[in-house]
Amino acid sequence: MMLNQNPLHSQYISYLPAILQEDQLLAQFLLSFEQVLSGFETEPQAAIIIPSDAVSPPGLESILDNIHLYFSPQDTPSEFLPWLAGWVGLSLRDEWDVRVKREFIRQVISLYQLRGTKIGLEKVLALYLKNSGFGDKVKVYEHFEHLPHYFQVQLTLPDRDPEKYWRQARIAKAIIDQEKPAHTYYTLKILVPTMQITKDVHQYFRFTLFDPPEQRAFELSITITPDENSPEQNISWLAQQLKVSLENNHKSTEFSSQQTSIRGNSFVQTFSISYQQSLLSLDGLNIVLSNQTDSLFLGAIAVNLHYHLNHQKVTNQIYTEQLNLLPVLRIINPEDNQGNTIIFADHDPAGLMITDKIKSQSHTFHLFDRPEIQTFTLNTQIIVESATETIRQDDEEIQQPVEINRDLMFKLGTTIREQNSNSHLLSYRPNIEENILIFQKVVTHKQFLKTLEGYQLRLNNISLKQLSGQVNIDISFQFNQGTVTHRIISQAFNLAALGEFDRMQICQRDPTSANGYSGNTILGTTSQAI
Structure with a gap:
């Protein structure tokens, strides 16, 4: 690029025939073209991107010399990002942060090679979360044998702000819908910080279904x-x-x-x-x-x-x-x-x-259904027959009956898990009918073969009342082309009241404790329904 040493005459005059170079008016007239095409820089300019609000923009030659800067996702102006994304077949969502848009454009080619795979989906979601300031904790679970073409996506957000939660949920769902194979379906689980009570009063009820096949x-x-x-x-x-x-x-x-x-x-x-x-x-x-x-x-x-x-x-x-x-x-x-x-x-x-x-x-x-279609339905009833609280009267502790209401029933927790596992079986939300807690779980024959050691029902009390009653578990299945039901557990339970001090004690660091902390609450995670 030529540098104009005389700001009153256009440098372009030197390219004209000698007779025209003597025309001073023409030399000044060409200044307007020189400003558009070459600019009036008297010294070489550094390679920069021209801001849209520049008062004296450089000429077209200078712009073309630095055009490569506009092709860099990290350097190009935000107005150029949709244009640049179009080069790589990427659709940018309007609600995405500019940092997210730049990073997606930069990595999209390598992500295309992993599209439709578990690792590809994890990378895309982690990329979005990390550049949105939410970390990169993403897990994808697959290989559910009884649910073909199904997977679960788990995200962890550091903030439980409802507005942020639902916004990120919508964006994550849109990303998954775009990246997953067409024949698959999924569940999105988002974890956010919350308080969890770690101490409770509980009782276990263990049971099995049929004997193992070789012993049956x-x-x-x-x-x-x-x-x-x-x-x-x-x-x-x-x-x-x-x-x-x-x-x-x-x-x-x-x-x-x-x-x-x-x-x-x-x-x-x-x-x-x-x-x-x-x-x-x-x-x-x-x-x-x-x-x-x-x-x-x-x-x-x-x-x-x-x-x-x-x-x-x-x-x-x-x-x-x-x-x-x-x-x-x-x-x-x-x-x-x-x-x-x-x-x-x-x-x-x-x-x-x-x-x-x-x-x-x-x-x-006929006897039983074919194994590939055979299912066992576990119907569990927790019947609370009495609830009492301890009060002091005349320096004596006496047990006083209290009303069994819905609020009290909500403080009675139940989970069913495999005998030697910490993972809970998926079950429907419990129903509460007066003093009875009811829930149901369906086990396929294939699931049963993986849990031959049996199951355990965990009944826990986080209320200040002493609860007692009955646990009934029935199993129903098809037999001789009809449904039969058998009661496999009918046992009493007696759960002591949770101490008032133990019920909610904020956790704090304690070097003298074996766990390194004292108290019964921890900063945990939970999932809201989407």
Whole structure:
């Protein structure tokens, strides 16, 4: 760039023919063009970006010499950021801080290479939070086996200002929606500082569901009772002549009878079914009855399944039915070979022999759902039967009953977790009905296989009242194409009142304490619903 040494004459005059260079008026006229194109700098200028409010802007040559500065996201004026973002296919949100916009433009190319991945989403959110002054604490959780294509995003904000909270929640949601794969869905969890009480009064209730698969066994009992009008009443003889067999619908598995026992006017045939045999019989089981007496049998059949829940034996009745069984013994006719008995006389005395396996009336039923669709619903009831508080009267402590109201019920906390885990199971928000706290949890068969050691219910009291009552846990599931419910826990609880001093004591540093602090509150984090 040329530097004009004579401010009264344009430097451009030297490029004209000699006869025109003598024209003073033309030399002054060209000054206006020189100011636009070259400027009037008498000394070389440093490479800078020209502010929009500059009084004497440099010429176009100077601007073009420094045009590279406008391509730097860190240096370009904020007015140029949307234009520069368009070069890299980036849409900038109006509510973003200028620092955030600059950093996104600077790193967007490398972020494009990670788009749609867990690490890519973490980097994008951390980039936004860090440059917005909120730190970079971002965690993405995936691989929820029972929830395909699902993930959770957890952000931590240092400020619990509601206005900032909801603004950042909206922005974070917009970023996730833009960056996540189209077929996925998610939950956004934002943690903010709050106070948490660390001391409470609690009681544990531990329980399991079924036995582990390798130890699980079922016992099927078939009880047959003759009617008073049945021709044959000798129950011991009937137990031998009324044949009972059990097989699955595919006839691929037959079950051996464990024992036959006489109980009063009935006989009971018992079959043992292993867990593997039950998996082979998901399409149903058949009970085949054969009346091998010589007369009509009138009576009733009752079929029950026995197994263990929470180490307790439970029984489900499968069905009961009246029986009207014709005899199946038919003497064979040598001419047409019809019938199922034959007279043999190789030695005395002659007798009848059954020539084939006799099967008559069949009864079909099912046990449990297929494992891939099987679910167990845990219904928990916490019944508060009494609430008392301790008062001093005449230098004596006496227990005085208090009203069980909704506010008191809210101070009764419950969580269900795996036996050897600190992570809580996802459950619905508890419902409060007068003095009863109710909540429900659904466990899939796949989840059950991961929690064979069982679960624990933690009941905690953060009120100043002593609470006592009953804990009931019922399990419901599909059985024989219907729903059955069993109570696996029914226990009393007695929770002492939380001491008034312990109820809210602000935590402070204490070098003499094992934890390094004293008090029962900590600065924790919690999540608000979005």
